[in-house]
Amino acid sequence: MTMPLGLDEERIAALASHLIRFETTTPERINACADYCADWLEQGGVNVKVYENQGLKSVVASVGSGLPVIVLNGHLDVVPGEPDDFAPRVENGRLYGRGSYDMLGAVASMMVLMTELAKDVPDCTVKLALVPDEESGGERGTGFLVEQGEVGDIAICGEPTDLNIALQAKGILQLVVEATGVAAHGSRPWLGKNAILEALRHYEKIASMRIFEESTPYFERPSLNLAKIQAGTVFNQVPDRCTFGVDIRYLPGQKADDLLRMIRQALPDAEIKVHFHGYPVDTTAEHKLVRKLQAIAGTSFFGQDGSADTRFYALHGIPAVEFGPAGAHHHGPGEYADIPSLGRYKQILKQFIKQAKDDMHEIQG
Ligand SMILES: [Zn+2]
The missing domain is CATH 3.30.70.360 (Alpha-Beta Plaits)
Structure with a gap:
């Protein structure tokens, strides 16, 4: 028997389902999804800036002010799938569909979190970067945003990690x-x-x-x-x-x-x-914000065999980690995200943001 979903979890799953239906495998679909996310965030009281680079849109939403600046990063593009993969369904606490795990579930959690932070403003800055091309290199999205100065004191990419934290990537x-x-x-x-x-x-x-x-x-x-x-x-x-x-x-x-x-x-x-x-990613476990995130998540550090958008932040000297919810079968048939973990993911990020300021004082001595 599975536990009934909470309201929070239902809201995240509904938003993620909506994003999956965009079938974000072409520039047109990705841009339509980016526009939807920008509107959705704006209606939730979040400041939004839309960038366009080489025909692809990226959305940067922000709340709060001051240091530290925490960058959350999610990619809207997904790898191709069968038509059924783009008709999401919820079963036994799992959200099935292409991109549910990699990484529209995490994107939905981050978006819901941003609207909550707009009402309960943190004493630091949180930026959410939604990017269009992680699966095809990332240069036009995250690579471009980093060059535009959309950076921070830590970058968290919501790749599928089962709530563990990928410190390094090959x-x-x-x-x-x-x-x-x-x-x-x-x-x-x-x-x-x-x-x-x-x-x-x-x-x-x-x-x-x-x-x-x-x-x-x-x-x-x-x-x-x-x-x-x-x-x-x-x-x-x-x-x-x-x-x-x-x-x-x-x-x-x-x-x-x-x-x-x-x-x-x-x-x-x-x-x-x-x-x-x-480039590889070689973030240190000794960084205070990284340690704080790990303490709140209560999970392990690991090294990622594959590469992600973290490398663009790492190249600019920003501690970057992959941290995302639980699920299975990304890029394959039967991809799903564990819905309770989407809720837990949002809560961990929220708690981390609330406590990030303390660590900044320590960092600055
Ligand atoms: Zn991914």
Whole structure:
């Protein structure tokens, strides 16, 4: 038997359901959702500013004044799903639907929280940034907002973490490696040099590098995924070109420049290009606001294998964490958010905001 939902939880679930129905997988739908959120927040008495960058809207809502400035961040975009995924339903205290867990449930909790703070104004500043493109890189949303000065003393991204706090996140280094060979007739392969076999040797060399055996307290290993390979056209020819793509997730503490240099040194015959680079996040557990959040949440710190918008804040020296509600199956079928955890999430953030000022005095001595 499940407990009946509280009014608060019902309100959050209803708002999250509404957001899920926007099917925020295209710029048009995302912008429509952003407009809806801006109106909804404004009607709740919250100051709202809408930014537009490269055709995508971001919403920054704010309440209160003074230090510290607490930035809450939620992305409105979701990954694609089946039509059913965009018809949310509540069952056994769970909200099912694409984005319920990643992360429209958290967005709804944060939005409801902002309207409560508009009535019961905190003695610090709280900004809620709702962004359009976390799932596709984040540069046009959070990356842009940070450049516009929408920053603070701590940034909390509401990614799915089951109320634990992700302090660190791996960096991303995606490389395109091109191996060259010599073409020959397929019946006399000994006269040529097979670029596919050369590429496999390149890959093996990368995979056996010592950098992939390093670890940190939060991560056992970096990771390497052979994500793409392209070569060969016909059966009766030795291929003279093979290109492959690797997705490296490196550890906080490792440096992308160093990794690239070492890989280039190990593969002097290959041509290597950087497809994408994203910095790791290395927030310290010693920061007072981070510690305060953890004490209130009563959960653990951990390291996130995937990358999120936290990295844009981290790059500006702002302690950034991922902290979001409970659920399961984000990006997959049967995605759901645990509705009581959406309510609890809002309460933890509220308590944190109420107590943040004390810590600021301590920080400033
Ligand atoms: Zn997410």
